[in-house]
Amino acid sequence: xxxxxxxxxxxxxxxxxxxxxxxxxxxxxxxxxxxxxxxxxxxxxxxxxxxxxxxxxxxxxxxxxxxxxxxxxxxxxxxxxxxxxxxxxxxxxxxxxxxxxxxxxxxxxxxxxxxxxxxxxxxxxxxxxxxxxxxxxxxxxxxxxxxxxxxxxxxxxxxxxxxxxxxxxxxxxxxxxxxxxxxxxxxxxxxxxxxxxxxxxxxxxxxx
Amino acid sequence: xxxxxxxxxxxxxxxxxxxxxxxxxxxxxxxxxxxxxxxxxxxxxxxxxxxxxxxxxxxxxxxxxxxxxxxxxxxxxxxxxxxxxxxxxxxxxxxxxxxxxxxxxxxxxxxxxxxxxxxxxxxxxxxxxxxxxxxxxxxxxxxxxxxxxxxxxxxxxxxxxxxxxxxxxxxxxxxxxxxxxxxxxxxxxxxxxxxxxxxxxxxxxxxxxxxxxxxxxxxxxxxxxxxxxxxxxxxxxxxxxxxxxxxxxxxxxxxxxxxxxxxxxxxxxxxxxxxxxxxxxxxxxxxxxxxxxxxxxxxxxxxxxxxxxxxxxxxxxxxxxxxxxxxxxxxxxxxxxxxxxxxxxxxxxxxxxxxxxxxxxxxxxxxxxxxxxxxxxxxxxxxxxxxxxxxxxxxxxxxxxxxxxxxxxxxxxxxxxxxxxxxxxxxxxxxxxxxxxxxxxxxxxxxxxxxxxxxxxxxxxxxxxxxxxxxxxxxxxxxxxxxxx
Numbered sequence: 022x023x024x025x026x027x028x029x030x031x032x033x034x035x036x037x038x039x040x041x042x043x044x045x046x047x048x049x050x051x052x053x054x055x056x057x058x059x060x061x062x063x064x065x066x067x068x069x070x071x072x073x074x075x076x077x078x079x080x081x082x083x084x085x086x087x088x089x090x091x092x093x094x095x096x097x098x099x100x101x102x103x104x105x106x107x108x109x110x111x112x113x114x115x116x117x118x119x120x121x122x123x124x125x126x127x128x129x130x131x132x133x134x135x136x137x138x139x140x141x142x143x144x145x146x147x148x149x150x151x152x153x154x155x156x157x158x159x160x161x162x163x164x165x166x167x168x169x170x171x172x173x174x175x176x177x178x179x180x181x182x183x184x185x186x187x188x189x190x191x192x193x194x195x196x197x198x199x200x201x202x203x204x205x206x207x208x209x210x211x212x213x214x215x216x217x218x219x220x221x222x223x224x225x226x227x228x229x
Numbered sequence: 230x231x232x233x234x235x236x237x238x239x240x241x242x243x244x245x246x247x248x249x250x251x252x253x254x255x256x257x258x259x260x261x262x263x264x265x266x267x268x269x270x271x272x273x274x275x276x277x278x279x280x281x282x283x284x285x286x287x288x289x290x291x292x293x294x295x296x297x298x299x300x301x302x303x304x305x306x307x308x309x310x311x312x313x314x315x316x317x318x319x320x321x322x323x324x325x326x327x328x329x330x331x332x333x334x335x336x337x338x339x340x341x342x343x344x345x346x347x348x349x350x351x352x353x354x355x356x357x358x359x360x361x362x363x364x365x366x367x368x369x370x371x372x373x374x375x376x377x378x379x380x381x382x383x384x385x386x387x388x389x390x391x392x393x394x395x396x397x398x399x400x401x402x403x404x405x406x407x408x409x410x411x412x413x414x415x416x417x418x419x420x421x422x423x424x425x426x427x428x429x430x431x432x433x434x435x436x437x438x439x440x441x442x443x444x445x446x447x448x449x450x451x452x453x454x455x456x457x458x459x460x461x462x463x464x465x466x467x468x469x470x471x472x473x474x475x476x477x478x479x480x481x482x483x484x485x486x487x488x489x490x491x492x493x494x495x496x497x498x499x500x501x502x503x504x505x506x507x508x509x510x511x512x513x514x515x516x517x518x519x520x521x522x523x524x525x526x527x528x529x530x531x532x533x534x535x536x537x538x539x540x541x542x543x544x545x546x547x548x549x550x551x552x553x554x555x556x557x558x559x560x561x562x563x564x565x566x567x568x569x570x571x572x573x574x575x576x577x578x579x580x581x582x583x584x585x586x587x588x589x590x591x592x593x594x595x596x597x598x599x600x601x602x603x604x605x606x607x608x609x610x611x612x613x614x615x616x617x618x619x620x621x622x623x624x625x626x627x628x629x630x631x632x633x634x635x636x637x638x639x640x641x642x643x644x645x646x647x648x649x650x651x652x653x654x655x656x657x658x659x660x661x662x663x664x665x666x667x668x669x670x671x672x673x674x675x676x677x678x679x680x681x682x683x684x685x686x687x688x689x690x691x692x693x694x695x696x697x698x699x700x701x702x703x704x705x706x707x708x709x710x711x712x713x714x
């Protein structure tokens with residue numbers, strides 16, 4: 022089951038910045054929504070739910086995702102250690118279902134990143150300075166179109182600013198082709214079988 | 230704290246067995262031992278020894294079915310009920326239709342693929358970060374994976390614990406292997422002795438306060454030094470458990486004679502000649518001289534006093550005698566202090582000691598082990614709690630042991646509730662929730678906004694400190710309380 026669209030080599034879109042280092046996945050999607058079924062979970066509606074709505078369900082207008090200026094953004098800009106905390110895969114579902122295709126931040130929670138590349142959400146690592154630049158561009162011109170070029174691993178804006186991003190070859194391949202790990206492993210089937218044989222030999226106490 | 234950093238990265242990727250290994254860290258040794266193949270970008274296919282799945286992993290079932298995949302070695306795989314396990318009245322079972330649906334799917338998952346499921350009414354049940362080490366399912370030097378984030382806990386017994394998402398879990402179920410991005414090791418040396426009255430949890434919170442909420446930088450943190458050697462196995466698990474909250478990918482205390490003694494005679498530990506073979510492997514799990522650490526941090530355990538979290542991020546933690554910090558704007562922001570003050574309804578300069586609390590919670594994968602409950606009950610013996618509170622063991626085995634020792638009676642006599650094993654109030658979701666605006670002294674691992682329920686306010690501390698808070702109704706320096714024997 023793949024609900025996501027895989028990346029094109031070049032992606033363009035407007036961006037929204039959500040501030041704060043160490044934003045945890047409990048904020049991205051609160052625990053009470055996590056057990057909903059994937060297909061009826063409406064995970065995008067619950068993205069940053071407790072930041073966007075009061076306990077009585079009223080809209081918190083100051084939140085950037087509630088600001089009509091940034092409606093339709095497909096690029097999320099965030100600070101250091103974005104999506105740390107709980108391993109919940111639902112955090113990627115929530116970001117994706119909301120319509121975001123690319124998250125740009127200095128670093129990511131480890132499980133969020135490994136989930137993202139496997140589900141077609143691009144986690145692009147840049148420096149904190151780059152995030153500051155992008156943030157000020159987006160905040161002064163919200164409709165600014167940002168271009169992500171996956172082949173040259175560069176992010177650029179219409180005002181002429183650009184920077185490189187970090188993404189491993191394997192993760193780039195996952196994002197561009199949608200290849201799943203089982204298919205990647207197919208090519209190493211012989212290695213896997215040979216390893217298992219020698220591993221059982223080497224570590225018999227695990228198989229006693 | 231002293232701090233050194235080097236900038237070179239991982240050693241060159243190699244196909245297993247084809248090159249002379251460079252000096253290796255403990256993490257690198259375990260990876261090397263499990264490496265099936267590497268790619269040129271450093272990504273590696275690793276053999277996985279175990280996978281643990283909690284309730285939300287029912288999502289894997291649909292992918293297995295749709296892709297027609299098999300699970301070739303179900304004996305290394307476990308489904309364990311923890312997050313949604315009822316805290317009370319297990320005979321009646323859950324009433325919530327969402328939870329009933331999830332439990333029914335777990336049963337289907339288990340029966341279709343021959344995987345052992347530890348339901349809430351199973352005597353082996355609990356949080357797998359507690360259950361797997363205590364039964365010898367997790368063993369030193371293994372790669373153990375799980376769909377919950379606190380897999381770092383297993384590093385306390387010298388295993389490499391890796392958290393995975395559902396897609397990775399499906400791959401592991403089918404191939405016993407995992408594709409892993411390249412990772413580096415970071416060394417934390419803890420010198421000195423932990424003072425009397427300071428707990429492993431205080432050491433964990435102190436470490437996070439020193440390196441920061443992203444100080445682990447996605448590395449494997451390896452712990453060394455006399456203060457780490459002196460910790461019991463439970464304490465090491467508490468320490469490693471919390472390193473996820475410091476942004477570590479994994480954490481490990483290299484196995485030593487204490488670790489080996491801990492596993493002797495556990496239900497799933499190897500026996501006889503197999504035990505000797507295992508011990509030989511475990512003996513190799515020390516870093517080579519000149520092993521490469523990207524960062525090296527040195528901390529002094531003598532500096533550790535009882536710690537309390539005041540904010541909503543893992544590094545918003547202070548010693549009990551300090552005040553809530555001032556807002557300091559440096560360049561780019563205030564590091565979330567203003568927002569934390571607002572959410573936690575606190576003001577800069579207030580002392581944390583004496584802050585009124587509404588309730589307490591003792592339990593979780595961080596502090597739900599028998600040692601934790603013993604320490605808390607020692608504080609509470611012969612005393613009364615003045616605020617409501619809940620104690621839940623991390624596993625049913627811990628509950629049974631605690632009841633054998635009469636620890637449950639101590640909590641009940643003090644006026645606290647004694648619940649069943651599971652995540653319970655650490656994950657305020659179903660049957661146990663902290664009400665909006667209520668302040669909870671908690672032995673758990675996260676003070677995130679809403680973590681114990683929408684609008685809840687959490688102060689993380691050690692089991693002894695939470696017990697002390699329950700007696701006074703305020704955040705209290707446990708060292709000032711006399712132990713009644």
